[in-house]
Amino acid sequence: MTWFVNYRLDNSVSVADRGLAYGDGVFETIRVFPQCFLQINDHLSRLFRGLSKLAMPFSSDQKSSLYNFLHSDVLPFINEESVVKIIVSRGEGGRGYLAPESCIHSIIIGILPAPDYQIHREKGVSLSVSPVPVSSNRFLSGIKHLNRLENVIAKQYLSSPDFEAIMVNGNRELVECIQSNIFWCKQGQLYTPSLEQSGVQGTYRKAIIENQSNYIVQVGRFLLGDLMAADEVFITNSLMGVVPVISVTGVSFPIGVHTRKLQILMQAKDMHGVH
Template sequence: MIWFVNYKSDTSLTVTDRGLAYGDGVFETISATSKSLLHIDDHLSRLYRGLTKLGMPFSEDQKQYLCTFLYSSILPLIESDSVVKIMVTRGEGGRGYLPPENCLHTVIIGILPAPDYETQRQKGVSLSVSPVPVSENRFLAGIKHLNRLENVMAKQFLMKSDFEAIMLNNNDEVVECIQSNIFWLSQGVLYTPSLATSGVQGTFRKYLIENQEQYLIQIGQFPLSDLLNADEVFITNSLMGIVPVTYIAGKSFPIGMDTRKLQTLM
């Protein structure tokens, strides 16, 4: 692993950084090869959108500097499939929760080994239903902020036999999985939950919705029963791509032709 703090090779961070104290920041995990940073524009767009939502937007000069650094200093260091992780916090300052009027961002960038999801993509995975609900907050919905305690707690409940867990909101509607978005097909229609008030708007989710033309897509609020009555189910994120689901809480699902077709298309 290689780490940079504020664009310099470093692994240290001040103990007064607001990212540590309050989770006051955002992050991205980007799939990378020796030649490219995959879906980089969507990742950076979500990063900037998250910073703006939190009231600490990047200037145009900061955006340009980050982009230039990624291509001039990070990409040349990547020799094999990797993950580039970017974390941006509000930095130091402020009294208690009140942030400083003018923040000096802390920018952390790491290069990590890429996980191998090929077996899961081919054979499918089992999901459970998490007892940990997803909070609804339209001010934080969609972004990848650094306060991920719900996901941490959900991961602790996850059984070893299950790859992922479905997370519901307080109305028992499907939102997402712990670290992925979820889709299902019923009678030729593709469904995925709305993330207007909770959940993370995955970059691969966005890419799939915008680039597939095979299916009518319904985005909305759906009870768990709709998902359990699906013909095919799959999960996605920027590192794993499309992974078929073969079991949910003991109910089996086929790896269907539509899922395989989308894997090929995407």
């Protein structure tokens, strides 16, 4: 693993960093191949949107510096499929929860081995329903902030053979899975939960909703019963792509034609950038 801290090769940060003390920051994990980041613009847009939501926006110069560093200094380290993780915190300062008037961001970039999800994409996965509810907070919804305790606890409850767990809010409405977004298909129509109050707006979710003219995605408030009535189910994130779901709480689902079609369409879109 290779780490950069504030654009220098380093693997340590200050113990006074607000990211450590309060989770005061955001992060992204980006799939990368030699000479190519996948969905780089969507990832950076979400990163910058999150920083603005937390009232510590990047200036135009800071955005350019990060983008240029990723391409000029990080890409040369990539010689196989990898994951680049970007963490940006508010840095040091302030008193207690009160943030400093002007922050000096801590910018941490890591190069990590890529997980292999090929077998999951081919064979499909099983889901459970997590006992850990998702908090509703429209101020934090959508962004990948550093406070991921709900996901950490939910992961501890996840047990084999389930690959992922569905997380619901206090009203028992579907939100997402622990580390992925969820879709289902009913009579050729795609559905996915609204993330207005909670959850992470995944870059793959965004691409399917906005860029696949083959499908209109119905985004709304749904219960588990809506999902269980589906013809086919799949989950997505930027590292695993589109992964079919073959079982939810022990109820079987087929790997459907629409899931396979989206796998092909999205993979073609990804590989277009690589080649």
